[in-house]
Amino acid sequence: MIAQTKAELMKLRSTRTTLGLVLGMLALITLFGLLAGLLTHAESLNTPENQRGVLGVGSLAGVFSALAGVLLVTGEYRFGTIRPTFLFTPRRSRVIGAKLIASLLAGLAFGIVGEGLGFAIGYVCLHARGIPLVLHGGSITLVLLGTVVGVALWGAIGVGIASIVRNQIGTIVGLLAWGFVVENLLFAFVPSVGRLTPGEAQNALSGLTTNHLLSAAAGGAVLVAWVVALALAGLALTARRDVG
């Protein structure tokens, strides 16, 4: 499994796609970090919740972490490399397992870099505008840790969904539609259900407390449950289906 994980990390490193994702992530976090940090009214930035939002803007890295996870699977089906991959490692559960681990590791890197940047931008914006930090150390730690862990878990969610869907465009469109539309609608109109979605669970994990969100611990547990459920479904389907 370690060898296969190294192979999967090699796959991530050896194309420019991953670099593109990192650059896209840095650009998007910079943009949103500056927008939120500079354009939000000073008085509303005095609340802990809004400061969490500004300092945790790196959670956007979750999108890119998930995309990296998706591409690690769908890219193999799209370009046919899944055939040599399975020829070299006929035990498919080992391949998917290694992809899950590799995507968690890559996601961790995305999270650390993305939230590192996001936090720095948010912190500098607050400082430059003379807005005092109202979050105490524990809350800040939760923002940082929760965001990084959440972003990492999104990588595995990407692998899980992609192992189920396999088609690249379908998976990406579905994932973005789910994350940016369905989750928001669910949370807005049926918050008791919407808070159980992975995106809102990640918000809870980062310490956000907007009404109806779960506690940080419960949010983390729900997010992990999503990872496990999608991974198991992906493993089961991958083992059963023929490779064309």
Place this chain on the structure above:
Amino acid sequence: MSVVLSEGLTKRFGKLTAVENLSFGLEAGTITGFLGPNGAGKTTTLRMLLGLAAPTSGRALIFDQPYARLADAARRVGAVLEATDFHPGRTGRDHLRTLSRAVELPDSRVDEALRLVELTDAARRRVKGYSLGMRQRLGLASALLGDPELLVLDEPANGLDPEGVRWLRDFLRSFASEGRTVLISSHVLAEVAQTVDQVLIINHGRLVVETSLEHLTARVGGSVRVRSPQLPQLAEALRREQIETTTSNDHALLALGTTSERVGDVAFAAGVPVHELVAEGSSLEEVFLELTSETQP
């Protein structure tokens, strides 16, 4: 023990039967051509042999095990199913490294495989700039990474220029001469006729014939071309064995309806030196077409 054993292998996709009750075995050290027109079920069969597709019924064993349960599969079997299975943005060398890492082969083995297929110079270029022939060779390099005992190649000559085909033929010959086994598919018999020892011909998912290339030739009145400094003596010896001969216009003898083993044996018994002994394959393609049209439903 058969290196590859197919027993009643069957694959159905809904109502369509792609492969039906296919049984054959391959012995070590042989090169087998797996032939049939496009759509005959060759690739589906290879996918089942290699564990990529599950048979509807029957079983496929490689070294007495289903491929998926073969320990160290990549070190015992090298296979290429599609010549285009690469990420275009990855270099040839990195493509091989994504595979070698998975089975803990060192980078030195990657470079060795690249050297074997004469792709060292292009190794650090992205695959999107490769010609089809280069992709074929990169695929072959991936199959050779584990220094396998069995090579399974699906249409390996596709996209190769005549020089490439000759190179592949020599390569496979030397590979098999070390006691290793080769299974290559093709939809053109002529493409592999000079490479393979025996043929499996399938059509509409069913085995049409499993035979040596020589028998295939003989079966439809093929001939053996033989050159010798003592042609008259050889012709006489063959006549005594009831083998008809004619003289070809390039001072060779054509022995009709026989095999090169037979002609060689006769020449040896008669003490006649032989300078050339070739089973003539000129009519092979016709044989092939005939065989694969006989089973039209």
